[in-house]
Amino acid sequence: MYGLLGYVTNTSTTRGTVTIPTLGPGPGIRSFNVSATTDLDGFVGGAGLTPAGGYRQLFAVADVNYSQTDIGFDDRFRALIGSVRVGRNGKVQEIPLRLWVGGMYWGTKSTAKSSVDVPNVGRVSFEADQGPLHPLNATVGGSITLFRRWDAFVEYGFNGQDVQAISAGLTFRF
Numbered sequence: 331m332y333g334l335l336g337y338v339t340n341t342s343t344t345r346g347t348v349t350i351p352t353l354g355p356g357p358g359i360r361s362f363n364v365s366a367t368t369d370l371d372g373f374v375g376g377a378g379l380t381p382a383g384g385y386r387q388l389f390a391v392a393d394v395n396y397s398q399t400d401i402g403f404d405d406r407f408r409a410l411i412g413s414v415r416v417g418r419n420g421k422v423q424e425i426p427l428r429l430w431v432g433g434m435y436w437g438t439k440s441t442a443k444s445s446v447d448v449p450n451v452g453r454v455s456f457e458a459d460q461g462p463l464h465p466l467n468a469t470v471g472g473s474i475t476l477f478r479r480w481d482a483f484v485e486y487g488f489n490g491q492d493v494q495a496i497s498a499g500l501t502f503r504f
Contacts, residue, residue, distance in 0.1 A: 334376040334397050344368040348454060364448060372401035376409075389428070390416045403442045410437035413469065426475035434487050436465045467493045479503045 345365045352358040376397025383390055394412045401407065417430025439461030448454045471485030479502055487495040 332378050332380070332395075334374060334378065334395060336374040337371070338374050338399055338401065339369075339371040340401075341367065341369050346456070346458075348448060348451065350451060350454070366446075370401040372399050374399040384419065387419050388416070389419055389430075390414070391430075403444045405441070405443060407438075407440045407442075411435065412437070415469065415471075427472065428474075429472045430470070432469045432471075434467050434469050436462050436467065436493060438462065438465070462489075462493050464489050464491045464493065467495075471497075473501075 347361055348364050349359050349361040352360050374397055376395055378393060378395025380393040392414045396410050398406045398408045413432055413434040415430040415432030417428055419428045421427060442458045442460060445453050445455045467487045467489035469485055469487045473481050473483035475481050481501040484498045
């Protein structure tokens, strides 16, 4: 079992089309494109569980975690991430090395709701659905022991459609 605490930051270009009713005696609408730089940041918290087992040099590990973050929208973003990996624990010139393949589920579908000030219009409320269209993806990765208590890992997740993720980290064992 483990806990997650962190901070996320993202800068991106947000593009959209705004459609509003026209003022005046007759019905009608006015549409125009909007483009703006979006800066999002906030704290992340969550928890997870990782059971693992092995036989000789082979191992299997599963992981599931739930997290949420508040990055300034009306609702918090929630995520359920699950993965399964199988691999081999070996050595290359006496340096411990683990290589694996697996699969992952990204349950990160959310709806961002808020209001923004649009020049020449006023305050506009919006709602945007976000998340991967295809939440299942494959993973390949490895980790290496750098020193007695230090490991480094890298993993690449992909599905060839809408998910590409690179994870890397440093682990201290005590």
